[in-house]
Amino acid sequence: MFGMNGMDPSSMAQMLMSAERAPLDGLLRSQRSQLSAQKEAYGQIKGKLQALQMAIKELTSGTGLSSQSVGFSAEGYASATVKAGAANADYQLYVKQLAQSDQYSLALDENWTVPTQGVLDITLDGQTLSLDLSTLDSASGLTGLRDAINQATDNSGVQASLVRADGQTHLMLTGSKTGASQAMTINLGGGNGEAAFTELQTAIGNKTQLASAQDAVIELGGAGGLQLSSTTNTFDGQIDGLNLTVSKAHAQDEFGNYTDAPLGLSVATDQAAIEESLKGIVDAYNALVGEVQKHTQSKEGSSAALSGDSMARGLLGRLRGTLSNPPDGVSLAELGIKTDRYGKLSLDTAAMARLQESRPGALEDAFTGAGGLLTRLEADTKPYLDRNGTLVQRDRSLQSGLDRIADRQEALDSRMNKVYQRYLGQFTRMQTLAQQMQQTMSMF
Structure with missing residues (x-):
């Protein structure tokens, strides 16, 4: 309620205090908004980088890049896995006997x-x-x-x-x-x-x-063909690039002649497996590129949260540098990886098939070998995602900045409350003095 002189001390004190603190509130609000946007942006970038790291680990620490598969003409006789260096080929074989112990x-x-x-x-x-x-x-x-x-x-x-x-x-x-x-x-x-x-x-x-103790024996090329033996039921590397395990011998008549057709074994490039193995990597990488670009490239009328921050661009630059430097003797195009003008990747499975056909094992070595692209990309992610990595430290730094702003906001609130009380006291005394003057003048 206004006093007799039409002045409300509380409203006047609030108005003057608000005018005094407005620029300071605006500054803190702007700083808080900027740091919060940067923290959120780096959180999203970190999530995309972790997804890329996980996709790479699943490929490099699992079964590897499955670019070839093995097929058999009949089930129950054998199983096999393909290793680096296996050539695409067709084989005929008989399992003469399985390995036994005494x-x-x-x-x-x-x-x-x-x-x-x-x-x-x-x-x-x-x-x-x-x-x-x-x-x-x-x-x-x-x-x-x-x-x-x-x-x-x-x-x-x-x-x-x-x-x-x-x-x-x-x-x-x-x-x-x-x-x-x-x-x-x-x-x-x-x-x-x-x-x-x-x-x-x-x-x-x-x-x-x-x-009776005996070796496992297979005849490669059919009956009377090249005889291979193993102390176990596994033939590891005796057929180049193959790990073959036999589980049942072919039936033979009383004269030792096989009564069934030989087992057909075919090693062929598995294009679907190649594409599936690498698609997750490509998708995760492209998602990271898109996330970094979203937070670093300003649009007309608005500034990106990380437009002046070089760390995110440095991360992409590091990964792109690795991708642009494939292992010796093979180009990125030969590996079936294409890059568009925005820095995103796409697969060329036809190129991959040509390389696998002409140089068996080269695709696996180039991606998952000791100096392969994926091996090096995984190494690139570690300095950012380790317990005390770059992104973790940046998040802590931004949080510290937000905590300091919160402290400054609290100090400002306390100081502005004192300013309000000072103005309130001044206007209250002025109102009291005015009322006393009015009373004095009314006596005449």
Whole structure:
């Protein structure tokens, strides 16, 4: 309510205080808006850079750039993976036999006890497990013998187990490794003629061989073709660039002739896999370029949040520098990567196919090899995204700036409150004085 002289001290004090603080409020508001916009812009850029880093990691740390695939004419015989340097080719092969380990069965009575004397020797791959039977508990029987074999410190790969059938217990001795070199020999000596020793000796003499140690063998080119062997069921690198694992042998008649058609194996460029593998990288890179351009390129009538900030442009410049410098001996165009005038990428899968056809493995090496483009791009992102990386430090710096503005705003509010109280006091005294003067004049 206005006083008698028409002046409201509170409104007058508020008006003068507001006029005094308006330019300071405007300055703080402008600074806060600018720093907030920069912080938000760098947050969005960081998100796009993290997406690019993740896309690269998924490719470089996973199965790699799958530019070739393997096909078989029939299922169940084999599987394969392609490695760098594999040539596109077609093969015919037979799986003659699978790799096996030696396995023997020793038939003993269920109530057999361990003899008080004797030494059991089991030799495998030139290493002998020598077990002194006198050190075992006689009453432990077959279970004790099995455990002693499995737990022996000089056991180089013999696995013992028990199988019970038709009132007898069979001690199964199996080699842990496959291959023709893994043949097993079993000998018993040093006994004193006791029945338990004789029974074990008889079981060893009458042992049944359930499986014979042998290499895996394939015939490349069909029956009678080039014979390849492996101590395991995996043929790694014997066919250049292929890791082949066999799982079933081809059937043969009584004369050793194959009864089925040979297995066809085809190595071919997988264009769909190439495009799919790299599309995520290209999309993530283009999203980053678009985000940086949005925040650094001003439009008519408005200024971009990072228009005067060189860090974002420096980030793009670093990545573009890496892309413009592919590994020696191959150009970016040969790799199937095209760049438009805005700096964004697109795929040319036809060019990729030509390179893969003419130089198998070159595409993988150029992208994911030790000095490949993606390997170097991933290295480029680390200084920005590490725990104390450039973008993290910039975010902290911008937040510190916002915190300082908040402190200045708080100090301004406190100071302007004092200014208001000063003006209020002055106008209140003026109003009181005016009222006293009016009262004095009314007496005359």
